[in-house]
Amino acid sequence: MLLVIIFTIFAAITIISAGMVAFSQNIVYSAFSLLFTFFGIAGLYVLLAADFLAATQLLIYVGGILVLLLFGVMLTHKIQEVNLSNESMRLAPAAIVVLAFLGLLSIAIYRTQWPTVPVPELTPTTARIGTLFMTDYLLPFEIASLVLLTALVGAVFIARGRVKK
């Protein structure tokens, strides 16, 4: 019962702050709301006994990416006065599609007999994750590193000034 209450709190934090990220008119508010989204998700990971994942979520997303994002927002000149050239928002069709999809998902989730496991005990998972990354999941691990390398090369290429001829 306690778990359900804690879960509801974390889920509510995540969803409400995610809504604020999407709907806030001020981009600084959006960026700060994102902090709570990441925090709520980290809490959900803890509930699932995924301690390593929760720690990396906090370290990388909150500590790294979000701080970078805030710097980007703060340092960009006049970021709050961006003129959108395309003003067609199409709120009504978007709302219909989103609500229909939400309804569909909720029905499907409630009707499904989920294969469940008992609540796992809180044992450290880091060592097991590390072993798996170096054995069974070595290939996905390496491919993920190449994805990051490609993104890095591409980002440097695009951000770099015009090449002298």
Add this chain to the structure above:
Amino acid sequence: MNLNWTAILPEIFITLTALGVLGIDLFYTRYQKDKTLNAIVTLSGMGIAFLLLPFLSAKTQIFTSLFVLDPLAIFFKMVFLISGSMTALISINYLKMEGFDLGEYYGVLLFSILGMMVMASANDFILIYLGLELMTVSFYVLSGFFKTDLRSNEAALKYLILGGFASALFLYGISLLYGVTGSTEISYIAGYLTEQTRTGADSVAGVTSAVLSHPLLSLSLIMLLAGLCFKVAAVPFHMWTPDVYEGAPTSVTAFMSVGPKAAGFVVMLRVLLVALGALEKQWMVILAVISILTMTLGNIVAIAQQNVKRMLAYSSIAHAGYILLGIVASARVLTAGSASVVFYILSYAFMNLGAFTVLLALRKEDKQTGLMVPAMDLEDFSGLSKRDPLTAFLMLIFMFSLTGIPPTAGFVGKFYLFMSAVDANLVWLAVIGVINSAISAYYYLRILVYIYMKEPKVVQSVDNSSSLWVALYVMALATLLIGILPNLLFNVARASVVSLF
């Protein structure tokens, strides 16, 4: 842990080549005038990987069956390496002319091919997703490669935002499938679902089991399909295609219309025919509708285009529709259907790359500046046969093949596709396909009318660099040879899919 490392030797080789190409820029750049060396290293790397492939033992599984090397994977890796090396060949002079002769191009190109190769071999949704991301991230960069060109920027941004959305849908589909089956491994999911079908049939005749009628399973199927249909540019997930294809550098567009499409289809074959084979009744209906919409919309909108690059973009949407038709057929006739899909993808790779290469080679004089700029409009093709009969004739071959006129690869490919639909008792689908081919003849042959029957309106020139012409001859010859001797290749295609089941 005992590993059979040889199975991923081609991938390792491509990775090392990509790092080497980036390394050349880092250490050697002051000694070289242009980036020909990068291109040569890229081509030889791909060549060696290609030559390695036939010697590897097929039906190897490594990393606890995360990664499989079966004949299907080998066949598709060859398609990727061929189309990738053609792209590298046609890019060399094009990049110089456009003023973007940079080494990163080849490095990122190699990474995108690596992503596709991983997708072809992946037997696990995690690996499929990572391969997909590696490929897509590379194409975000490549489509925005002409970074001072506003339309190239627009292409990259559009592809990035919509591609991210599609990847998210695909991931959501994977997570739901994992929730239902408890695994991300394709062969495990296949076994689990088949077993559920069997136990369901045992208990009450004619009633499928609880798991198979899960609404969640259908939902995850739809999401996986949405993600893949985005990559192969099928309606209704085609919105990005014309703009991205038009804005991206022509060499990138050429590769984009072949490589990611083929990679998307090989994943589709594995996911639909193997992992979700038990759900074939569901996905058959969905794919049949998507296939008809894709063919019809692609062909009808292509008629209205005056810009040849945009027209070829819509034509590539239509061709995705034909291939989907083959996948629908393979729900009923497994081998014949999927073999025709595999065969058509290779034929399509040659003819479509060829058509884009002619477009890339043709340049016209800009009336205001007097500079030679890329020719894009239908008008720019007028009278090409008088100025350059050889290029005109090659374009004729590619256009005939895209339409499906014998003796070209396109004709045989379409023949096998429609035949498999007939075999699968889907005559109406084949009829719709044939009607669509007839519609497509209008806009393909219209280019030939401009080339052969009109007077030149602008000053044209054709890129005469030897690398581009080597690629052009290879593609034209392959298009003709496949059309004349289809049996040889069809047997290879058939052998490659038999291993799937």
